[in-house]
Amino acid sequence: MGIIGMGRIGNVHYQNLLTFDDVSVKTICDILIDEVWKEKYPAVSTLVKDYHQILTDPEIDAVLICTPTDLHPQITIDAARAGKDIFCEKPVGFKNEDILEAYRVVNQMGVKFEVGFNRRFDKHFDRIVEYRDENRIGDPQLLKITSRDPEPPSLDYVEHSGGIFMDMTIHDFDMARFITGQEVAEVHVFGDILIDDRIRKFKDIDTAVISLKFVNGMLGVIDNSRKAVYGYDQRIELFGSKGVSRAENILNSETTFVGKEGALADTPMYFFLQRYKEAYAQELRSFFGAVRGEHPVACSFDDGVRAIRLAEAAKRSLLSGQVEKVAEIK
Amino acid sequence: MGIIGMGRIGNVHYQNLLTFDDVSVKTICDILIDEVWKEKYPAVSTLVKDYHQILTDPEIDAVLICTPTDLHPQITIDAARAGKDIFCEKPVGFKNEDILEAYRVVNQMGVKFEVGFNRRFDKHFDRIVEYRDENRIGDPQLLKITSRDPEPPSLDYVEHSGGIFMDMTIHDFDMARFITGQEVAEVHVFGDILIDDRIRKFKDIDTAVISLKFVNGMLGVIDNSRKAVYGYDQRIELFGSKGVSRAENILNSETTFVGKEGALADTPMYFFLQRYKEAYAQELRSFFGAVRGEHPVACSFDDGVRAIRLAEAAKRSLLSGQVEKVAEIK
Amino acid sequence: MGIIGMGRIGNVHYQNLLTFDDVSVKTICDILIDEVWKEKYPAVSTLVKDYHQILTDPEIDAVLICTPTDLHPQITIDAARAGKDIFCEKPVGFKNEDILEAYRVVNQMGVKFEVGFNRRFDKHFDRIVEYRDENRIGDPQLLKITSRDPEPPSLDYVEHSGGIFMDMTIHDFDMARFITGQEVAEVHVFGDILIDDRIRKFKDIDTAVISLKFVNGMLGVIDNSRKAVYGYDQRIELFGSKGVSRAENILNSETTFVGKEGALADTPMYFFLQRYKEAYAQELRSFFGAVRGEHPVACSFDDGVRAIRLAEAAKRSLLSGQVEKVAEIK
Amino acid sequence: MGIIGMGRIGNVHYQNLLTFDDVSVKTICDILIDEVWKEKYPAVSTLVKDYHQILTDPEIDAVLICTPTDLHPQITIDAARAGKDIFCEKPVGFKNEDILEAYRVVNQMGVKFEVGFNRRFDKHFDRIVEYRDENRIGDPQLLKITSRDPEPPSLDYVEHSGGIFMDMTIHDFDMARFITGQEVAEVHVFGDILIDDRIRKFKDIDTAVISLKFVNGMLGVIDNSRKAVYGYDQRIELFGSKGVSRAENILNSETTFVGKEGALADTPMYFFLQRYKEAYAQELRSFFGAVRGEHPVACSFDDGVRAIRLAEAAKRSLLSGQVEKVAEIK
Structure with missing residues (x-):
């Protein structure tokens, strides 16, 4: 290849x-x-x-x-x-x-065509889907995604990134669909520049709360920040009629120290290539499995398009200040 | 007395x-x-x-x-x-x-007049305020409140409750102000009936995602459910330029079991009187301290009114489907 | 009364x-x-x-x-x-x-006669016994008790305390019997003065590793320190053929802070009256239940005597440097 | 090579x-x-x-x-x-x-000669050594090592393994020296066959509590089992005058589920090659670094010999039922 x-x-x-x-x-x-x-x-x-x-x-x-x-x-x-x-x-x-x-x-x-949404191959997030598929969670009612980068990209990168929703939240939009198995109907965004005012000239933001209403009535929320000083903060929670499943951050080590002043633990892994190391390998393994015809492609062109439409709806909501319907994005 | x-x-x-x-x-x-x-x-x-x-x-x-x-x-x-x-x-x-x-x-x-927002006296939530006051969190940027009841109240109670925002979320609105020390400017609600359709006749809902924009630009989100089968789910997270503080649930015990099938831990305390037992006692201790003139009242009439205005804004947003400005509620 | x-x-x-x-x-x-x-x-x-x-x-x-x-x-x-x-x-x-x-x-x-071994009434330790009684742990094989005081008692107290085994470890010896439901056959002690040399004049020690062999063949170990600067460290673990149950420390709060330098959590509760607050109340509730004839006494005179014999065996092992058989203590 | x-x-x-x-x-x-x-x-x-x-x-x-x-x-x-x-x-x-x-x-x-004690290269255990080297732990006083295999090896393997101390505990003996930076003076063993009686014919055991007294007076304990049904249980704790550092197990995922019946988490990784995957790679990286003269060998022949002497002392203590001095093993 x-x-x-x-x-x-x-x-x-x-x-x-x-x-x-x-x-x-x-x-x-x-x-x-x-x-x-x-x-x-x-x-x-x-x-x-x-x-x-x-x-x-x-x-x-x-x-x-x-x-x-x-x-x-x-x-x-x-x-x-x-x-x-x-x-x-x-x-x-x-x-x-x-x-x-x-x-x-x-x-x-x-x-065959596969989009590289690597997080679909993360074993921690997949575990939520397993719990869902075993019907342990029951009817899904609430989805919460925390997705915060450790530090903002360069201004040069921001300029050509397509904006926070297309560059960063697009992963979360894909996860919103992947984790729930449901489509999003409506999007509302509160967004702001709270980290570095220089991105204002690219009409971008760095902090957002994105509320979702799904076609089946369930609700969701994504919170994004371009700068979580403590590391790459990647958590997902799916709540339903029978319980809740949560994927927590992966820490640099599972070792703690407890002294007079308090208990110390390590921070979440900082770098996305480190955090999703196994997921990147798994993603390619899956793609080549699909190429060999062992199973369907795990993340289709249609998935890629739908994530982009959610990013577009979010962009419009930020501008309009109001709820945007995903079905109206073509 | x-x-x-x-x-x-x-x-x-x-x-x-x-x-x-x-x-x-x-x-x-x-x-x-x-x-x-x-x-x-x-x-x-x-x-x-x-x-x-x-x-x-x-x-x-x-x-x-x-x-x-x-x-x-x-x-x-x-x-x-x-x-x-x-x-x-x-x-x-x-x-x-x-x-x-x-x-x-x-x-x-x-x-002297004090409103009974008991959660202000919970040591776990107070710890977030301590971290904030020690300036460890830096400039606050995002607030997240999870507030889910273990089971819905009776339909009879719902009828006279004033609706979910006035009855249940009002605590979270007070916490939104208490934890951040900031006022809320705008509110947006996605809400739905996902648990028991019989509350529809009271024009109430049972599941909500409430997004907040604060006067100082920071963002927030509250998620509510009337039925978390695993117990009373009460978590708060305040994220800022220097770090994040999170208050987790209090479990029925700190004892686990790990067997072939997985690891088991206990659920969060189920009943609000148990979960906030110490907070209720502390609340009265504080009130009588104020009565004796030892310190100001911890939660004033004004705090009570402001929480109600947020509940009213949420109610309006649910009806309008759009963002409501808190300043317009009189 | x-x-x-x-x-x-x-x-x-x-x-x-x-x-x-x-x-x-x-x-x-x-x-x-x-x-x-x-x-x-x-x-x-x-x-x-x-x-x-x-x-x-x-x-x-x-x-x-x-x-x-x-x-x-x-x-x-x-x-x-x-x-x-x-x-x-x-x-x-x-x-x-x-x-x-x-x-x-x-x-x-x-x-009716009850000995005040308050830890038997702690809900966290009782949860291990519940798991054992539900036969989740299977045949018990290993018991581990960590029992460390936050600070040493006064020298004056030490002088009249009967020594570390009679004063402090006696609780752990009682828990060793209570948690396993088994009797101890043999005791071996490694002990030392690592905290404050002044207790040497009372022929006492402040740090110990006490190994146990039970009558049914299972093994155990207690580790004691008179000074855990981070708080009262009270953990128990029971391991068996089907799994392991662990009771962890109770922290001052369930709130954390994560910043650039690491994650901070609170320390274990420092004071034994705080840590075992509920257990002390439960202990008396149980005693008066027994007085009223509702159930047998939860911790009998015999339990009190057997704990003392284990303390005596430990004392002898420290002196002899070798294993002591409990049956030989009369 | x-x-x-x-x-x-x-x-x-x-x-x-x-x-x-x-x-x-x-x-x-x-x-x-x-x-x-x-x-x-x-x-x-x-x-x-x-x-x-x-x-x-x-x-x-x-x-x-x-x-x-x-x-x-x-x-x-x-x-x-x-x-x-x-x-x-x-x-x-x-x-x-x-x-x-x-x-x-x-x-x-x-x-150049290096012994393959892979656990020295595990980042979680190394973190304890970092805390020790930063003098956060203070004077070390107690070491606790939990080391339990998920399932016993075949009887054929047991026969040629040299016994549990030489085959399995030898890793823990090396860690006892590595984590503390101290030498062991005395060893006491309580051991038993609690899992599979067929190993009796090889005069081996499957469960052990091994107490250690170090040359500097500090104490330690290792607990071993050949069968922890829930996975490979590998924890270390170093306690000192200024605090305690603990390395916990690595779980199969950081995802939990909480339902009516309780909270579920994943078990520790089951297979040693998976648990120590990164450590094995790091071990070789270090060896070839030493071959190229970039740093001394991380685990010397002398380290290999000392671990064997501790295994020998444990073997003798199991037979004698008493404390064995390491200095007497030649």
């Missing part, structure tokens, strides 16, 4: 693929590639600057798209037309028409 | 007062009082059916008003005019004009 | 009895009693210096013996002969012959 | 080495090797049955010895004479004279 885009996330996937017995990375593609990279990636046979070289290689069955978001739809279209199965990082794109065109081509070509 | 209204909460206060060295309950008043009660309350000298008998007793300095809510304002007015210091159960009343009249008289007569 | 000895523990029991509807404290006895005490104990009708005045009062059914330990046997004998039911603080005495004589008289007179 | 012995632990090390950029496995050796293994180990250039082929290869700098324990000393001697740096699985051998001879040759040849 091949990887298109060797930035941070491309490298995460590359490292994980090295430990897979049944998948080999033949070609990697990046516009910055030069001779030195050969030493950096000894296990790879071909390094290219133009992703079309990957798409025309008949030995390559599947590609990972890890480029900047604005390139996702075009590469998806080209890869689908080349008959490759596709794993594409989230979000599937920025512009609605491009995304829908890519969706159409993927469906038409019948290739 | 005297107690007016010897229902459940009147009796809770009575039992607590028995253990106070420096306060004695001279008279209790209840419309149901009969001869048998003398044996039930041996420590009390006088039992009366008409609360005016308490108000005219010059030996009585202070009264506890524990009657149904609709009587609170009139008894408050009468007690204030009689020069008694007043502890009044929450909420201070139902009708706005009655409440404001009572407020006016209390101020005019200069008696 | 009457209380003999109004030191710290006598007063704890007195306060608890005030809240009991069905028990009234008629007389209290203390050699230090004077006129001022009448104001201090308004609920008591008689205050005496000589405990025989309690024993000869036909209106008094039961007595609490809360004097220094060396007086326990004689007062027990006198009270038993006067036909009173007896609650006696631990340990039942110091000298073996005195204890056995008191035991004989109690049996002969057929009065 | 080369690996000698490709059983379970040899394969664990092999998998970890695949992810190291700076180490390559040239040759693996196993007496069972055949043609099929070439496909199983594509990254390896040479597969041999005779370990001498590894020792004579000048391209190989270091070897991992992962054979059965009785072969460790001879291979160590041969590898040291061949000038290879050596990583040897625990224990370093069974027979005292063989071990001491190997030790002598290693010292004489000046090669």
